[in-house]
Amino acid sequence: EFYSSVDSMQDLAQVEEELLNATRSYLESQQKQLDFYRRYVEQIKREHEWATSQLKLDEYLGHPLHAFRLLKRLVRDWDALIFEPIVANDAREKFRAFVEVLSRDLGYPDQSELQGAIKGLARLQKVYNLPTSDLADGIINGFPYESDLQWRECYEIGVQLFDLKEYKKSLEWLQVALILLQSSSRTEKDANHYVADIREYASMANYELGNPKKARRLLNQVLDKQPKHSAQQTRKYLESREPGKNVRETNPSWFANYTRLCQGRRLPEERSGDPLKCYLDGKRHAYFILAPLQVEPVHLDPDINVYHGMLSSKHIQSIFEEADKKEMVRSAVAGDGGARTVKDLRVSQQTWLDYKSPVMKSVGRIIEFVSGFDMAGAEFMQVANYGVGGQYEPHPDYFEVNLPEEFIGDRISTSMFYLSDVEQGGYTVFTKLNVFLPPVKGALVMWHNLHRSLDVDARTLHAGCPVIVGSKRIGNIWMHSGYQEFRRPCGLTSDSYKSVGYRD
Numbered sequence: 001e002f003y004s005s006v007d008s009m010q011d012l013a014q015v016e017e018e019l020l021n022a023t024r025s026y027l028e029s030q031q032k033q034l035d036f037y038r039r040y041v042e043q044i045k046r047e048h049e050w051a052t053s054q055l056k057l058d059e060y061l062g063h064p065l066h067a068f069r070l071l072k073r074l075v076r077d078w079d080a081l082i083f084e085p086i087v088a089n090d091a092r093e094k095f096r097a098f099v100e101v102l103s104r105d106l107g108y109p110d111q112s113e114l115q116g117a118i119k120g121l122a123r124l125q126k127v128y129n130l131p132t133s134d135l136a137d138g139i140i141n142g143f144p145y146e147s148d149l150q151w152r153e154c155y156e157i158g159v160q161l162f163d164l165k166e167y168k169k170s171l172e173w174l175q176v177a178l179i180l181l182q183s184s185s186r187t188e189k190d191a192n193h194y195v196a197d198i199r200e201y202a203s204m205a206n207y208e209l210g211n212p213k214k215a216r217r218l219l220n221q222v223l224d225k226q227p228k229h230s231a232q233q234t235r236k237y238l239e240s241r242e243p244g245k246n247v248r249e250t251n252p253s254w255f256a257n258y259t260r261l262c263q264g265r266r267l268p269e270e271r272s273g274d275p276l277k278c279y280l281d282g283k284r285h286a287y288f289i290l291a292p293l294q295v296e297p298v299h300l301d302p303d304i305n306v307y308h309g310m311l312s313s314k315h316i317q318s319i320f321e322e323a324d325k326k327e328m329v330r331s332a333v334a335g336d337g338g339a340r341t342v343k344d345l346r347v348s349q350q351t352w353l354d355y356k357s358p359v360m361k362s363v364g365r366i367i368e369f370v371s372g373f374d375m376a377g378a379e380f381m382q383v384a385n386y387g388v389g390g391q392y393e394p395h396p397d398y399f400e401v402n403l404p405e406e407f408i409g410d411r412i413s414t415s416m417f418y419l420s421d422v423e424q425g426g427y428t429v430f431t432k433l434n435v436f437l438p439p440v441k442g443a444l445v446m447w448h449n450l451h452r453s454l455d456v457d458a459r460t461l462h463a464g465c466p467v468i469v470g471s472k473r474i475g476n477i478w479m480h481s482g483y484q485e486f487r488r489p490c491g492l493t494s495d496s497y498k499s500v501g502y503r504d
């Protein structure tokens, strides 16, 4: 799968580069062949002209050498020079074989990949309120990029969104496609053909959205100009069934908070106590005496802290080199009965690193010294890379039920390194705590997922917002509660009451 990570999209850039080169040389060799045919044909034509201008045809063919040449041409030359190469076309066979090898070796995206990328775009529009016309103009979240779309691309997005049953968004893209097409420099006849196709789709989308009148009007516009258009069948099809209902989209309960925080907007809050301030901490462990921890507390109870400057670019480079040697796979989530399944709620690719290499040993030390936990309870580090519109919808990191057998105790804490900056989007948000965190390369975020009582802390629901522009990379280390009873002991009374009222 390519679209779910920016890293694997890079392979596709190479695929296109190779296709480009192969196609160019294919065209050149075909051009040479065509030039050859043309020269041959011209030569014969000249011979015919000469024959008929000089002599009558029967006199011409009465000449034994002429007769011989005509027969030789027909029996030998046409066959060997023209028919055979046209039918066999070695260059084409070679090109075909090359494309086959290319897609086998590097992979080639299919329809579902295109849909994945377009779903990602639609997700970005929804979460960040990005207007369709802005995107088409290459403006993303108010920032202009030099990548405006052509009418055909907008049309393609509209068609795919229709197939995904996203009729409202589909219609918006079709409308933009129509405007772009009508202002393009195509000939009227050419444009009319495409205008009709766009209107046909727009008609179907309107029908699904419960606007049968509008749907009919659009079809009539098409059929008035082109009575034989396939809109004829569409009309019959639409008449054979009930129009869709104009239902208001229902979003999950967390959606409003999620989008607001993803956009970097907090809900105004009553001030409670002193504002949180950054501080240096050189006392947590001897390791930090010379280079104190740069702590940015972002929430108290449950405590969420960002530790800045924990990994240098060099460290991060070594982590990537280690991860590159492993296969990245599409991230799954725990489904019913604990089975792992791939879902759109998590669009990224990941791999796991143990703590054996020098760089991972120092990562392990950092986690141990900052958290105070025993690394015996740590999972391997999960390195993840998000793709177009890649996200991880609100979730807790604990299992609560269906805890895999290999773990002793649930995930007591999360330590997440940001391994990249992100140009736009990709914040980590805590939807119940009014907290958003823009990724900062080299920083580490840490929080507890369990109360001291080891009951799950429902307040820790969090998410990775869709990446708008850039490639987001993170490294997650989850610590389990086994081995930690002396590191984070429980209190005399249970603190699990704090989660009451935070469950959906």
Ligand SMILES: O=C(O)CCC(=O)C(=O)O
Binding pocket: 392, 397, 426, 427, 428, 429, 462, 463, 464, 465, 474, 476
């Ligand atoms: O990408 C993020 O910011 C959050 C990721 C996350 O919550 C997870 O991987 O469990």
Ligand SMILES: [Fe+2]
Binding pocket: 395, 396, 397, 462
């Ligand atoms: Fe998480």
